[in-house]
Amino acid sequence: xxxxxxxxxxxxxxxxxxxxxxxxxxxxxxxxxxxxxxxxxxxxxxxxxxxxxxxxxxxxxxxxxxxxxxxxxxxxxxxxxxxxxxxxxxxxxxxxxxxxxxxxxxxxxxxxxxxxxxxxxxxxxxxxxxxxxxxxxxxxxxxxxxxxxxxxxxxxxxxxxxxxxxxxxxxxxxxxxxxxxxxxxxxxxxxxxxxxxxx
Amino acid sequence: xxxxxxxxxxxxxxxxxxxxxxxxxxxxxxxxxxxxxxxxxxxxxxxxxxxxxxxxxxxxxxxxxxxxxxxxxxxxxxxxxxxxxxxxxxxxxxxxxxxxxxxxxxxxxxxxxxxxxxxxxxxxxxxxxxxxxxxxxxxxxxxxxxxxxxxxxxxxxxxxxxxxxxxxxxxxxxxxxxxxxxxxxxxxxxxxxxxxxxxxxxxxxxxxxxxxxxxxxxxxxxxxxxxxxxxxxxx
Numbered sequence: 001x002x003x004x005x006x007x008x009x010x011x012x013x014x015x016x017x018x019x020x021x022x023x024x025x026x027x028x029x030x031x032x033x034x035x036x037x038x039x040x041x042x043x044x045x046x047x048x049x050x051x052x053x054x055x056x057x058x059x060x061x062x063x064x065x066x067x068x069x070x071x072x073x074x075x076x077x078x079x080x081x082x083x084x085x086x087x088x089x090x091x092x093x094x095x096x097x098x099x100x101x102x103x104x105x106x107x108x109x110x111x112x113x114x115x116x117x118x119x120x121x122x123x124x125x126x127x128x129x130x131x132x133x134x135x136x137x138x139x140x141x142x143x144x145x146x147x148x149x150x151x152x153x154x155x156x157x158x159x160x161x162x163x164x165x166x167x168x169x170x171x172x173x174x175x176x177x178x179x180x181x182x183x184x185x186x187x188x189x190x191x192x193x194x195x196x197x198x199x
Numbered sequence: 200x201x202x203x204x205x206x207x208x209x210x211x212x213x214x215x216x217x218x219x220x221x222x223x224x225x226x227x228x229x230x231x232x233x234x235x236x237x238x239x240x241x242x243x244x245x246x247x248x249x250x251x252x253x254x255x256x257x258x259x260x261x262x263x264x265x266x267x268x269x270x271x272x273x274x275x276x277x278x279x280x281x282x283x284x285x286x287x288x289x290x291x292x293x294x295x296x297x298x299x300x301x302x303x304x305x306x307x308x309x310x311x312x313x314x315x316x317x318x319x320x321x322x323x324x325x326x327x328x329x330x331x332x333x334x335x336x337x338x339x340x341x342x343x344x345x346x347x348x349x350x351x352x353x354x355x356x357x358x359x360x361x362x363x364x365x366x367x368x369x370x371x372x373x374x375x376x377x378x379x380x381x382x383x384x385x386x387x388x389x390x391x392x393x394x395x396x397x398x399x400x401x402x403x404x405x406x407x408x409x410x411x412x413x414x415x416x417x418x419x420x421x422x423x424x425x426x427x428x429x430x431x432x433x434x
Contacts, residue, residue: 021349025429028308032319036291037299045246045294046285053277054246056294060282065237066230077236082225084233106341110407110420113221114349119428147224156346156426163349169220170355172414175364177357 005093005120005162009100009128016122018162079146087146093139100153103134109152112165120153120160129155140164201395203356203419204331205383207370212331215367216357217419242277246294324394325385332404333389337382344380344405348422352395352402356417371415374408380420381406393421 002017023029034042046055064072079087120126129136140151140162151164206212228236246252253262253271265271291297302319326332339347358364374381383404385391392401402421409416 019429021424021427022429023424024307025309026424026427028306028314031305031307032302033305034289034297034300034302036289036297037301040291040297042289042291042297042300044287045290047288048282049284049286054288054290054296055242055285056244056246056249056251056290059242059244059246059249060240061243063239063241064228065239067234067236072230072236076230077228078231078233079226080229080233084229087226106345107409110341110345110350110353110418113353114351117349117424117426147226154346154426159426159428161426166221168353168355168418170353170416170418172409172411172416173355173357174414175358175361175368178360178364 002121003094006097007100007122007125008097009125012124013097014122014125014128016120016125016160018118018120021117021119021161089144089146090139090141090148092144093141093148098138098140100128100136100138102137103132104137104152105134109135109137109154109163109165111170112150112152112163112167114163115149115166116164118162118164120162122160125153126155126158126160129153129160201326201354203326203354204328205356206331206333207366208334208336208373210333211366212333213363213366214327214359215363216359217326217354218357219352219354239281240283242274242280242282244272245274245277246290248272248274249294251294322394322398324396324399325391326393326395328385330385330387332383332385332393334406335382335384335389338377338379339382339405340379341407342378347426348403348405348420349424349426350405350420350422351424352421354395354419354421356406356419367417368410368415370406371408371417372410374406374417375410383419392423395421 002019005016005018007014007016036042043057045057046059047053048055064074064077066072079089081087136153138151139148141148142164149164150167151162154161154163201217202214203217204212204214228238230236248271253265257265262271289297289300304317304319305313306315306317308314356367358367383389383393383406385393393404394401400423402423405420405422407418407420409418
C-alpha cells in the first residue's frame with residue numbers, strides 16, 4: 001500500500017501518496033548467480049584467516065564495545081555529531097508535516113546524487129512546484145533517524161517526484177590546486193545491472 | 200582518484216583526474232559518558248552448528264529435545280568470539296565449499312519473468328582507454344536535463360598540471376556560457392554507455408561546467424534511470 005506524506009505550503013496542507021520509482025520495474029534486472037559443477041546454486045560464506053573455520057550467511061552478529069572492553073547494548077549508545085554534541089532522533093517524515101519553505105537553484109540540486117526517487121501523486125502540490133522558479137528542498141527521513149537526508153521536489157512532464165539525495169561536496173578548483181592522480185585499481189564492482197534504452 | 204581520458208569540443212584529448220567526493224554524515228556512536236565505542240563482529244555460529252546442519256539427520260522436533268538436553272547449537276570455543284579478517288568462499292546448498300563454480304547472469308523482465316540465462320562475462324571499464332570520451336555535440340539545457348534523468352552518481356574532473364587546467368577550464372567555461380550539459384559517450388562512435396570500473400554498472404553521462412572568476416568546476420553526472428513513474432500495470 002502506498003504511503004502518504006503531509007506537506008505544508010502557504011498556509012495550505014497537502015496530503016500526497018508516494019510510490020518508489022523502482023528501476024527494476026522500469027527496465028528489468030540482471031542477477032548474477034553462482035552454480036557448482038553439478039549445477040547447484042551456491043552462495044557466499046566466509047572462511048577465517050587461519051582457514052580453520054567456515055561460516056554461513058548468518059554466522060555473525062554486530063556488537064558495540066566500550067573503551068574498557070565491555071559490551072554495550074544498542075539502547076546504551078548515543079549518536080553525536082562532529083563536535084561531539086548529542087543528536088536528537090528525528091521522527092519519520094510520514095509522522096510529521098513537511099514545511100516547504102526552502103528552495104535551491106538547479107546547481108545546488110546538482111551538487112547532490114540521488115539515493116532514491118519517489119513518484120508523488122497530488123495535483124495541488126504539482127501546481128505549487130510548477131509555479132516555483134527554484135526547487136523546493138527539505139529534509140526527509142524514511143524511518144526515524146539522527147541524520148535525515150536532503151530531498152527535493154522535481155516536476156517532469158506533468159509528473160511530480162521526490163528525489164532523496166546525498167551531498168557530493170564539490171568545490172571550485174583553481175590552477176594552483178593540482179591533483180596528482182594515483183590510478184586506482186580497476187576493481188570489480190559487485191553491482192550487476194542491465195543496459196537500458198534511454199536514447 | 201581515477202583517471203579519465205577525455206576530449207574537448209575541438210577533439211583534443213588528455214588524461215586527467217576524476218574523483219567522487221560524496222560527503223559522509225559526520226556522526227558516531229558514544230557511550231553514556233560520551234566516550235567513543237568500537238563496533239565489533241562476533242561469531243554466532245559456524246556451519247557445524249547452524250540450523251541446516253543440525254537438522255540434516257534430525258527432525259526439528261528431535262532437535263528441540265536436543266536443545267533442552269544440551270547445547271548442540273553452540274561452539275563453545277567460538278561462540279561470542281570477536282572475528283576480524285575473513286575471506287569469501289562459495290558454499291553449495293549443503294553448506295559445503297563448492298568447486299568448479301560457474302557464474303551466470305539471469306536476466307529478468309520488468310514483470311519479473313526470467314528472459315535469458317547466460318554465462319557471466321568480465322566487462323572492462325571504458326573511461327581510460329585508447330579512445331577518449333568525446334563530446335557528442337548533444338547539448339541539453341540544464342533546466343531540462345535535471346528533470347529528465349535521475350543522477351545517481353557524480354565525479355568531479357580535475358586538472359593534473361597547468362596545461363590541463365586550461366584544457367578543463369575552457370571546457371567548463373563553454374558549458375557554463377551555454378547553461379547546458381553535454382551528453383558524453385564512450386567507444387569509437389561515442390554512443391556507448393560509460394563503465395567506470397571493471398564489471399561496473401553502465402551509465403549514461405552528462406558533463407556540467409561552472410566557472411567562477413579564475414576557478415572552475417567540471418562535473419560528470421551519471422544516470423541509469425529516467426525521471427518517470429513506473430507504469431501502473433507493472434507496480
